[in-house]
Amino acid sequence: MKKTYGNITVCIYETYDEMSEHAAAFFADEIKRAPGSVLGFATGSTPVGMYRALAGMNKQGEIDFSRVRATFNLDEYYPINKTDAQSYYYFMADNLFDHINIDRSVIHIPNGQAADPAAEAKSYEQQIAAAGGIDLQLLGIGANGHIGFNEPGECFISDTHVVTLTPSTIDANSRFFDSPEAVPKQALTMGIKTIMSAKKILLVCASESKAGILRDAVTGDITPKLPASILKLHADVTVMTDAAAGKYL
Numbered sequence: 001m002k003k004t005y006g007n008i009t010v011c012i013y014e015t016y017d018e019m020s021e022h023a024a025a026f027f028a029d030e031i032k033r034a035p036g037s038v039l040g041f042a043t044g045s046t047p048v049g050m051y052r053a054l055a056g057m058n059k060q061g062e063i064d065f066s067r068v069r070a071t072f073n074l075d076e077y078y079p080i081n082k083t084d085a086q087s088y089y090y091f092m093a094d095n096l097f098d099h100i101n102i103d104r105s106v107i108h109i110p111n112g113q114a115a116d117p118a119a120e121a122k123s124y125e126q127q128i129a130a131a132g133g134i135d136l137q138l139l140g141i142g143a144n145g146h147i148g149f150n151e152p153g154e155c156f157i158s159d160t161h162v163v164t165l166t167p168s169t170i171d172a173n174s175r176f177f178d179s180p181e182a183v184p185k186q187a188l189t190m191g192i193k194t195i196m197s198a199k200k201i202l203l204v205c206a207s208e209s210k211a212g213i214l215r216d217a218v219t220g221d222i223t224p225k226l227p228a229s230i231l232k233l234h235a236d237v238t239v240m241t242d243a244a245a246g247k248y249l
């Protein structure tokens with residue numbers, strides 16, 4: 001089922017697997033249309049099925065990642081080692097990059113081991129600009145409405161920056177760690193302006209626990225208290241959800 005809310009197109013699929021197949025096809029179409037695209041990726045539970053589908057399409061010869069100009073991930077914990085199984089660096093290799101024919105040198109993920117995280121954030125922003133900006137950015141949405149690690153607050157922060165994670169995000173992400181105490185307290189994240197500068201955005205969302213926040217983001221007021229609400233100001237946003245997360249839309 002397809003619906004529009006202002007500039008946002010919402011596609012609701014019965015199951016998570018169906019949503020994942022369509023999200024993968026959306027990325028595949030972009031790569032077929034423009035093989036030298038700059039792609040923005042996200043981590044988290046939601047895109048795992050989409051990455052699996054993309055890897056399958058690549059294996060079948062349906063899509064070719066070899067000419068992708070650059071990829072930029074939204075965020076990374078700070079501090080964290082690349083070899084740490086909880087790092088987003090590790091996640092991307094494990095879920096996507098190890099399974100597709102992409103040139104490793106075009107992959108960018110904020111460096112969770114940087115000595116100077118503020119300098120790393122600045123350099124990351126410059127690298128995105130040098131690549132000509134992001135053509136298609138994938139997003140998830142946090143239980144508190146965050147996109148990337150742009151947490152609810154009093155104002156929108158524009159560029160890639162260092163952020164202190166909120167207790168609710170630490171709690172939500174502790175499922176991947178041994179304990180909440182083991183979750184890094186900070187992260188490097190693209191800012192709201194970085195995300196909004198992407199030419200096209202695909203947000204994937206699944207499970208009933210996200211239904212309320214997704215409805216508020218898509219139909220409510222634009223406020224930094226719900227960072228994803230800013231997407232209403234973007235000209236080209238597609239939201240794909242399973243039926244459970246889309247039940248109020």
Ligand code: F6R
Binds near residue numbers: 075
């Ligand atoms: C991940 C990211 C986060 C997640 C969000 C949803 O790179 O930036 O904003 O997209 O926390 O995560 P899941 O999909 O695990 O519910």
